[in-house]
Amino acid sequence: MTKKVLLVDGMALLFRAFYATAMSNYYMINSKGVPTNAVYGMVKHLFTAVREYEPTHVVACWDMGSKTFRNDLLESYKANRSAPPEEMVPQFDLAKEVTEALNIPNVGMAGYEADDCIGTLSHHYREEAEVLILTGDQDMLQLLEPNVSVVLLKKGYGNYAEYTVERLHEEKGITPKQLIDLKAFMGDSSDNYAGVKGIGEKTALKLLHQYESIEGILENIEHLTKGQRGKIESDLDMLHLSRDIAEIRCNAEVYHSLERAVFDVNEERMAEKFNELEFRNWRKNLL
Template sequence: MTTTNRIMLVDGMALLFRAFYATAMSNYYMINSKGMPTNGVYGMLKHLFTAIDTYQPTHVICCWDMGSKTFRNDLFPDYKANRSSPPEELIPQFDLAKEVVESLDIPNVGTVGYEADDCMGTLSRAYSEHSQVFILTGDQDMLQLLEPNISVVLLKKGYGNYAQYEESSFYEEKGITPQQMVDLKALMGDSSDNYPGVRGIGEKTALKLLMQHETIEGILENIDQLTKGQRAKIQQDLDMLHLSRKLARINCEADVDCSLEDALFFIDENRMANKFNELEFKNWQKNIIGS
C-alpha cells in the first residue's frame, strides 16, 4: 500500500527529559533574564527538528503525560511509585515545552488518566490505516506498537542517532513478535515502572518461554513442561503476572483524537522566531533548526 502521508508522533516527555538531563548533569540550565530555565526545551527542540529533517514528515503531533496518575495506578497503586519528583529546574519547562510546540503549530495531545504512550498507541492505530506512521521516542515499550505501517524510531545518544524498528525485521532481530513484547514484560517485570512481574524470572528465561509457548496462556497450559523452579515461581506470582500484563500493554483506545488537517506540518517562521527570541534562545537558527 503506498501512502503519501508521513505522520510523526513525538513522545514529548521522552524528548524533554532526555534533553534536560543531558545538560543538567553539568548544571547548565540556560536560565534566561526572566529567571526561566530553558535547557530541556532547547534540547527537545533540537531533537525534534533533527528528526523532522531526517524523516521528512508531512504531519507532526506531540504527545504528553497529563499528571502523574493514570488508570495503571488504579490497577496497581505502586506503579511508578519509585520515581522521584522532577528537579525544580525541570518543573516549569513542562508547560513551556507545550507552549513552544504550539508556537510551531504542532498540536499537543494528551488526556488525563493516560500516558503519552497510550495517546501515541491510539493515534498510531487510527492513522496507520491510511498513512505511514513514525513514533519518535526513547522508550522501548513502544516496540509493541510495530505494525506494517508503523515504525518506531528510538533516540540514541547525541542528536540524529536513531535505532529504527519495523515490524518486518523485528522478529529476526528479537526472536519474538512485537505483540509478544507485552507478555515478555509481564513475565520479567519492569523496574523503571516499578512492577515486579514474576520474581526470579529474568529476560533470558522469559524470552525462552515465549519462544517455546508463544503466550502467557501457552506457558500456563504447558506448565508441567517447565522446570520445577520456573513452575513454582509462576504459580506463586500468578496474580501479579496477569496484573503486570495489564500494566505493560499500551492502551490503544485512549480518549484522544487529532485531525490530520491540524497536524499538517507548516511553520510560521515569524511566530517561531518571536517565541524563540522571547525565550532568549541563543544561536537557535544554527543550533535548533540547522539553517
Template sequence: MNTTKNRVLLVDGMALLFRAFYATAMSGYFMVNSKGVPTNGVYGFVKHLFTAVNTYKPSHVVACWDMGSKTFRTELFDGYKANRGEPPVELIPQFDLVKDVAAALDIPNVGLAGYEADDCIGTLANLYKEDSEVLILTGDQDILQLIEENVHVVLLKKGYGNYAMYKEDSFIEEKGITPKQMVDLKALMGDSSDNYPGVKGIGEKTALNLLKKYETIEGILDNLPALTKAQRAKIEQDLDMLHLSRKLAKIHCEVDVVCELDSAVYQINETRMNEKFKELEFKNLHSLIK
C-alpha cells in the same frame, strides 16, 4: 510496499524533554534566561525535534504528553512508577513551556488525564496507520509493542541525530519475538523502571525462551507441566502479579483522544516561531530548519 504519501511523526514529548534536560543538567547547565526561567530541556526538545524532522521528513507531526503522574495504572497498582522522585525544580516550569513552544510551531499537543503519552500515541497510530506511514519518536522501549506493518519506532540514542529505527522485520530479527509479544515479555520479567515485578526470579532470557516456545502467557500456562519445576513454582506463586503486570505493560490504544490529520500538517510559521524563540532567548535553532 507502502505507497502512501503521508508520513506522520508521533512525538513522545516527555521522553524528548527529559532526555534533553538531563543531558545538560548533569553538568549543572540549565540555560536560565533573563527572566530567571530555566530552558535547557525545552531548547533540547526543539533540537531533537528539528533533527528528527530533517532526518525523516514527515508530512505531519503530533506531540503527545503525560498529563500528571496519576493514571489508570497507578489505580491498578500502588507501586507503579512509585520509585520515581519528584522532578527537579529546574524542570517543573519547563513542562508547560515546552507545550507552548510546540504550539508556536503549529504542532498539536495531545494528552488525556488518567493516561500516559504512550496510550495517546497508540490510539493515534491506530487512527493514522490505514492511510499513512506512522513513525513514533521516543527513547522508551515500551512503545516497541506498537510496531506493525505501517507503524515504525525511532528510538533516540545518545546525542542528537542518532537513532535505532525499528520496523516489524528488524524487530523480529533482533528480539526473536513479535512486537505484540513484548507485552507478555514485560509481564513475565517485570519492569524495574516502571516498578512492577512480573514473576519473581524470571528474567529476560527465560521469559524470551518461554515465549518463543509457547507464544503467549496463555500458552505457557497451558503447558505448566512441561516447564522446569522451578519455573512452574515461580509462575504459580506469582500468577496474580503476572496478570496484573500484563495490564500495566499493555499500551491502551482506545483512549478518548482525536487529532485530525489536517491540523497536524508540518508547516512552521516562521514569524510565530521567531517571536517565541526571541521571547525565550533561544539562539542557533533557526539553522536547523531545512
C-alpha cells in the same frame, strides 16, 4: 503525496534533553530566571528528526498529571520515582507552548499516559499514512505494525535505532504483541511493578518462543522445569497484573484529525517564541 506522520513522545525528548545538559549544571537560565535547557534540547531533537524523516504531519503527545488508570490497577505504580528537579518543572508548560508556536498539536488525556495517546493515534493514522513514533522508550516497540515504525533516540542528536516488525523479530524472535507478555514476566523496576521474581528476559524469551503467549505457557506448565513452574505459580496474580500494566492502550478517547496536524511552521511565530525564551543562536543551532 504520501502522508507520513511523526508521533512525538514529548516527555521522552524533554527529559532526555534536560539530563544531557543538567549533568554539567547547564540549565540555560534566561533573563527572567527561567531555565530553558530541556525545551531547547527538545526542539533540537525535533528538528533533527524532521530533517531526517521529512514528515508531512507532526503530533506531540504528553502525560497529563501523575495519576493514571495504572495507579488504579497498582497503587504503587511509579511510586519509586522522585519528583522532577526544580529546574525541570517550569519547562513542562513551556515545551507545550513551543510546540504550539510551531503549529504542532499537543495531545494528552487525563488518566492515560503519552504512550496510550501515541498508541491510539497510531491506530487511527496507520490506515491513511505511514506512522513513525519518535521516542526513547523501548516499551513503544509493542506498537509496531506493517505501517508503523518506532524511531528510538540514541545518545546525542540524530542517532537513531529504527525498528520495524521485521527488525524486532530478527533481534528477539518475537512479535510486537509478545513484547507485552515478555514485560509481564520481567516486570519493570523503573515503573515499580514486579513481574515474576526469578524469571528474566532470557528465560521469558525461551518460553515465549516455545509456547507463544502467557496462556500457552500456562496451558503447558507441567512441561516447565520445577523451578520455572514454582516461580510462575507463586507470582501468577502479579504476572497477569504486570501484563495489564505493561500493555499500551490503543483505545483512549483521543482523536486529532490528520488535516489539523500538517507540519507547516509559521516562521514569524516561531521566531517570536524562540526570541521570547532567549534561545541563543537558534537559527544556526536548531534549524
